[in-house]
Structure formats: C-alpha cells, structure tokens
Amino acid sequence: MPDIFPATVYLLCFATSAACAWLLGRSYHRSGARLLLWSALCFTFLAANNLVVVLDLLVIPDLDLRLVRHGLAFAGVATLLFGFIWDLEEE
Template sequence: MAALLPTLVYVLCFVTSALCALLLARNYLRTSARLLLWSALCFGLMAAANLLMVIDLVVVPAADLRAPRYLLWAAAVALLLFGFVWDLED
C-alpha cells in the first residue's frame, strides 16, 4: 500500500497538468487570448515532464531520466516567461 501512494500522486499530477493544458488550449481557441496559448503550452510541457517522472520512477526505475525532466520543466517556465514578456510589449 505504501508503494502505491507515490505512484498515484505521480499519475494524478500528470493527469491534472494534461487536463489544464487541454482546458487552456480549448479556451484559447474560443477567445484567442495569447496568454492562454502560452499557459497551455507551459502546462503541456509540464504534463510531458510529469509523464517522464511516471516512466522514470514507476515504469522503469533503473533508468535515470532526471535531466530530460528538468529540461522540460525549465522549458515550460521559460516558455511562460517568454509569453508574459511578449504580451507586455503589446
């Protein structure tokens, strides 16, 4: 039971970030607000990083996917910051 709880948390983090990306993208298509686009892309990269965490820690624990996970997280944050700056210029 104790080993099941971290797995459940990792999967729920992935599902939540993927659902946020989907909802943000859907609202972007409806309203064309660019901040929604940048947020959707950010959450999409976060979902990919969370999926890599599930693969790394649950599916294939012998693999070390920390570097790609950290790169995805950094890319997500950089993309959102770029979107904020881009929208401030207009």
C-alpha cells in the same frame, strides 16, 4: 500497500496538468487570448514532465531521466516567461 501511494500521486499530477493544458488550449481556441496559449504550452510541458516522472520512477527506475525532467520543467517555465515578455512588448 504503501507503494501504491507515490504512483497514485504521480499519475494524478500528470492527469491534472494534462487537463489544465487541454482546458487552457480549448479556451485559447475559443477566445484567441494569447496568454491562454502560452499557459497551455507551459502546462503541456509540465504534463510531459510529469509523464517522464512516472516513467523514470515507476516504469524504468534503472534509467536516470532526471536531465529530461529538468529540461521539460525549464521549457515550460521558459515558455510562459517568454509569452509574458512577448505580450508585454506588443502593447
């Protein structure tokens, strides 16, 4: 029974970050505020990261996807940082 808890947490993390990405993208589409775009892209990468965590730890535990997970997390943070810097320079 305790083996279901990590799976539940991983799937809830994926669902939450995917929902955040979708809501931020929808808000960007309505308002056009570019900070929402960068945030939506960041959460998209983080949702992909969480999906790879599910794949890595639950579906195919024999395959080490640690590098892919770290790459997606880095891409998300780098995208948000790039968006902050880009919007700061255009003001």
